[in-house]
Amino acid sequence: MEYHISAPLNKEEIKKLRIGDTVYISGTIYTARDAAHKRMQEALDAGKELPISMENNVIYYMGPSPAREGRPIGSAGPTTASRMDKYAPALLDLGLAAMVGKGKRSPKVKEAVIRNKAVYFAAIGGAGALLSKAITASEVVAYEDLGTEAIRKLTVNEFPVIVVMDCEGNDLYETAPKEYACQ
């Protein structure tokens, strides 16, 4: 199936998404990768507010290359999601609706996805030039000192992703290769 959804997400709308579905996201999403996640976790541990709300939001695991003059962003493809596995369950429990990255997730992330009826999308790894075309605006909103790892608010238009883990915990990375594996 193919869906066009707007971000922040409607949690009811996520429930109908299933692994293998192609989804085009338009609206506002946020970037965060290793260093920003570490800092958000430290903020939570210290009982402080996060710099952005998780509720119904989408986090894109991405650190862009610098934008040339007149462009909103540089190359902007996904980074490996498993490095954020340590931090993701806490953010999902705070209402994070979706994560965009690439690669497998841990059992704990899967449990948190099911528990919170969230979704994990994959964007095509190594297609940063192409994906940058779906980003129309970018603004650093927290942790500016982290450079490419700062939290950015992105405006996206028909940003293409595939559902790789749905709200029931089905995992496309487990099922799809089996269809093409030589026994």
Added chain:
Amino acid sequence: MRSIQTEDITKTIAELCIKANHYLTPDMASVLENARSSERSPVGCHVLNQLSENLKIAGEDMIPICQDTGMAVVFMEIGQDVHIEGGDLTEAVNEGVRRGYVDGYLRKSVVSDPLLRENTGDNTPAVLYTEIVRGDKLRITVAPKGFGSENMSRVFMLKPADGVEGVKNAILTAVSDAGPNACPPMVVGVGIGGTFEKAALLAKKALLRDVSKGSELSHIADLEKEMLEKINGLGIGPGGLGGTTTALAVNINTYPTHIAGLPVAVNICCHVNRHAVGEL
């Protein structure tokens, strides 16, 4: 004795950093095209088409092929009749990387200390390997290495009794574990022999070899072909979303080793297998 100025080395490296991050070599483009016609999964075909489109946009609009513009690995073959003038060679190399990454709008992905993790802000230092060769030329290869795939690379210290079957299992284990994390379709660089660190360097250098040609050693060329078929039989596919193209090439380099050992290194690279070469 021929003199080469460090400023010329710096300029060349800056250009190569930018070139490597925007254009793949023709052999890489050709294996990707071949994969588009042979891939059996519709989703896999879609991903490969997107990668082809991505390469086109990167070159035309000067947007890096991948946002992870890598840590700059620099190989230098220095002719023994060359005299380098004008300053420190390592500093000249790092200045080239600095200019290339700053002027070329490339991402700064290097931290100064692996534990303290403060970004150096200019992607330096490079990882530099020098080799003294015959002649009076200086050949420079810049190979920016992304870490999605680097993180999935492995060294196996096998024993002689493990033999070629052990080598095959090691390669398949590394690729299988890498799965979707390493941005398949991958290029698999393998080093067999030498010592612990030599095997890793052989594997890294194997990634620089023409991916459309096999090894000059016939038994190794056969092994490369067999491993490519086995890897593509894993079903991981483009983007890890299932398919018959998990790797675009397997390049194996070998070196003599010790009677007691059989080191095997597997350096995984994504489909953005970047390198650019210049000669002074």
